[in-house]
Amino acid sequence: MTELLKISLPDGSVREMEAGSTPADVAAAIGPGLAKAAIAARVNGEVRDINRPFDCDSELALITSKDEADALELARHDFAHILAEAVQALYPGTQITFGPATDDGFYYDVMAPPSREPFSMDDLPAIEEKMREIIRADKPLRREVWSRQQLIDKWETEGEAFKAEWARELPENEELTVYWSGDDWLDMCRGPHLASTGKLDPQAFKLMRVAGAYWRGDQRNAQLTRIYGTGWLNKKQLNQHLMRLEEAAKRDHRKLGREMDLFHLQEEAHGSVFWHPKGYRIWRELEAYMRRKMDGAGYREIKTPQLMDVRQWTASGHWGKYAENMFAVPDIVPEVDDTGAAAEAPKVADDAEWMAIKPMNCPAHVLVFKQGITSYRDLPIRLGEMGCCHRNEPHGALHGLMRVRQFTQDDAHIFCTEDQVVEEVRSFCKLAADVYKDFGFTFAIKLALRPEKRLGSDEDWDKAEQELRDAVREAGMMNEEYGWEELPGEGAFYAPKLEWHLTDAIGRTWQVGTIQGDRVLPDRLDATYVGEDGEKHRPVMLHRAIFGSYERFIGILIEHYAGRLPSWLSPIQAVVATIVSDADDYANEAVAKLQAAGIRVEADTRNEKINYKVREHSLAKVPHLLVVGKREAEEGTVAIRTLGEKEQRVMSLDEAIAMLTEAATPPDLRD
Incomplete structure (x- = not known):
């Protein structure tokens, strides 16, 4: 039967x-x-x-295909395999390694045959055409289970040294699979795959660039070529993506930062930012805004040291997790001769005490909390700091303002009782939502759950994760409007965290704010309060930030607004530009009145044509240009050109001051 x-x-x-x-x-x-x-x-x-x-x-x-997330993952996985097959078909002797799907496409790491130079951008058109040929052939993708020895034998026979090395490390007791493309090409892979290459749209991908990559990410190993592509379900999606990339290039904060004279980066301080006056004005406005929000929410601002003894970082657990990303120096005073010149660098003794520059503010905030005796009546205690931190990020990971080595956080830690956690997190959810809405962002909230390697008991993790869920539910944000999602395994090693993912003007998402419910650090650093029963208890420590870092948030704002920042954030809010020199005195008078009203304004009385001035100040993204000539001087008016608007408006100077004052008021200070 x-x-x-x-x-x-x-x-x-x-x-x-x-x-x-x-x-x-x-x-x-x-x-x-x-x-x-x-x-x-x-x-x-x-x-x-x-x-x-x-x-x-x-x-x-x-x-x-309506299940877009799963469908895209499958398609991109297939595109990666087809890329590898195409490269080997065109260039026999090429060794292949691995090629995963990515957030917007795929890549594959390959080594060119000894007979030719590494692959370059010039090779991509031919590879693309070969990929389309494979797709149109509609070759079946077939799964087979192989033994480890079969894999080793195949790769060694074919001279695939990288694949053979990997195969030798595979466990015998796991199901090992390969996928055939037709009957003439295969790759080892866990899958899954589509039924055949023809299920892909041959017009829905594009190879984008090549880059160097090391085998297994180790610079001591052989250098490979990584070929990047973007892949989608259809040509329309691909075109939309390419348009987004084109728009993103126009909005690149590094390009706009130069044009707007906001900041620069240079090798002498690799990974740190040189802020120019205009860029630092944006910083100061953000800092003042955040201070008002934190003051209104009951935070008390503190300032903690940049350097702390490594033993403190060992006690907190950070040294064991982040030592390779921390800057540390021995606590040694160099010898100085009579001229004041330093002698040769001293040798570091084995028993030298080491100091580390802080990569985060948390342990220092615990030390502030521990000063004196804290009663349950004092809780919650909310300590905030605009804390400058340093992390030794790899050179290749640095990217403008988005990834730096020196950064400043809008950091805060809330010390509270178990019973206060949900309410504190709920209040933070509301505070974060208010901030992001002031900047014109929509956002999603995600809960990052316990990783495999973590500190603390399962009981504490169960409690901490549920508290965050309860807080979001009480804030009314656990729904589709706020994109609620849980992310298994993505929490910090000491705590689960809520993450705020902002969506910018062209649909990109940025993970920015977080709040984490931590029971590990208070225990490791012996933080206590005296409870109602007269006994010592551990507080729960909530780590939270809204901007994340000022550097990265400013970069996001520049790209979100394409440099056209809201007037209240703009370094220069208005320029009074003259058409003729006869209006110079009136222009200076107008500037004086605007400055008295609190407007950041400059006069442009250069002997240049007005069209030249308009173009220049538009490129600098000045929100309002007040044009004055002989007629405006006689009538006490200005012709206002607002950035992004085609028509200009003529109004009295007093009306213009009122309009600009309203636009220049931060959103949290408006009625």
């Missing part, structure tokens, strides 16, 4: 299928439309190939 398997579907129905049946067979049994649309399957929660047989009674959800 034929064995029947019970396949449970999302609508609650159950279909009985013969052993050896596949999700494709179920789709065909339901109807031809679904059979054509189904591209993969989720079997008992695991995404699998549409043609992989069931191995037991199963829960099945068929995946179509």
